[in-house]
Amino acid sequence: MTSLRASSSVRFSLPLFAAAVAFYSACLVSMSDARKQGSCNNKVLPCGPPSFTFYLHNTVYNPAVDNKDNFNSIYGLPPNISFPNPYTFGVMNTFEEPITSGPSNTSAPLGKAQGFYLLNSFNEYTLFHVFTANITEGDYKGTIAIFGQVREVDPVRYLTVIGGTGAFLGARGLAKNRLIDIDHAPPAKWTMSFELDLYY
Numbered sequence: 001m002t003s004l005r006a007s008s009s010v011r012f013s014l015p016l017f018a019a020a021v022a023f024y025s026a027c028l029v030s031m032s033d034a035r036k037q038g039s040c041n042n043k044v045l046p047c048g049p050p051s052f053t054f055y056l057h058n059t060v061y062n063p064a065v066d067n068k069d070n071f072n073s074i075y076g077l078p079p080n081i082s083f084p085n086p087y088t089f090g091v092m093n094t095f096e097e098p099i100t101s102g103p104s105n106t107s108a109p110l111g112k113a114q115g116f117y118l119l120n121s122f123n124e125y126t127l128f129h130v131f132t133a134n135i136t137e138g139d140y141k142g143t144i145a146i147f148g149q150v151r152e153v154d155p156v157r158y159l160t161v162i163g164g165t166g167a168f169l170g171a172r173g174l175a176k177n178r179l180i181d182i183d184h185a186p187p188a189k190w191t192m193s194f195e196l197d198l199y200y
């Protein structure tokens with residue numbers, strides 16, 4: 001009985017096995033087609049640094065003091081409206097700021113940050129940031145793409161790392177932001193830290 005059942009299961013499974021082989025080969029063919037078409041997504045990212053901290057130094061251009069030789073960010077035109085706009089909703093600041101490894105503007109340079117923030121609240125100061133940190137000095141070189149809201153009243157702001165190149169290729173993660181120092185005397189200057197937790 002046992003051997004009969006065994007032999008019958010072999011007999012019935014042979015066509016199944018053949019079908020499985022045919023199916024598997026068809027999969028292999030379509031996988032290699034997918035590879036040729038560049039749609040394969042089973043590549044593994046190299047591991048970059050798991051954490052990275054940098055500091056941005058912003059000096060705003062202020063027409064009142066005309067600091068044209070000493071600025072790294074500029075506000076665009078305010079929206080043309082006839083009602084009060086106390087938090088300058090809709091105004092963009094474009095920047096190209098030095099990045100350092102420490103909080104002082106004389107700390108070791110790491111590169112520069114290029115991007116913008118948009119004031120996007122009617123009720124308070126919120127600065128929606130989109131920028132690339134281009135790290136050209138130090139152990140890790142590459143770019144880090146940062147995206148997210150800086151709500152001025154929050155002591156810590158959580159932005160996202162949405163990508164990277166070079167040593168930071170494919171990075172995702174969290175960018176913890178803090179205001180380190182601010183000098184309101186025109187032209188306004190401030191330093192912010194970005195502490196990144198990175199995943200690849």
Ligand SMILES: *[C@@H]1O[C@H](CO)[C@@H](O)[C@H](O)[C@H]1NC(C)=O
Pocket residue numbers: 080
């Ligand atoms: C602002 O809007 C008003 C009313 O539409 C218009 O007359 C004026 O030319 C606009 N100013 C600018 C700088 O576009």
Ligand SMILES: *[C@@H]1O[C@H](CO)[C@@H](O)[C@H](O)[C@H]1NC(C)=O
Pocket residue numbers: 105106
């Ligand atoms: C660096 O910071 C000091 C102190 O706030 C300031 O006097 C100096 O102008 C700054 N240097 C640059 C290059 O921004």
Ligand SMILES: *[C@@H]1O[C@H](CO)[C@@H](O)[C@H](O)[C@H]1NC(C)=O
Pocket residue numbers: 132134135136143
């Ligand atoms: C980063 O800066 C370096 C040096 O200026 C430059 O060669 C490179 O193209 C920059 N990368 C980006 C994405 O701007």
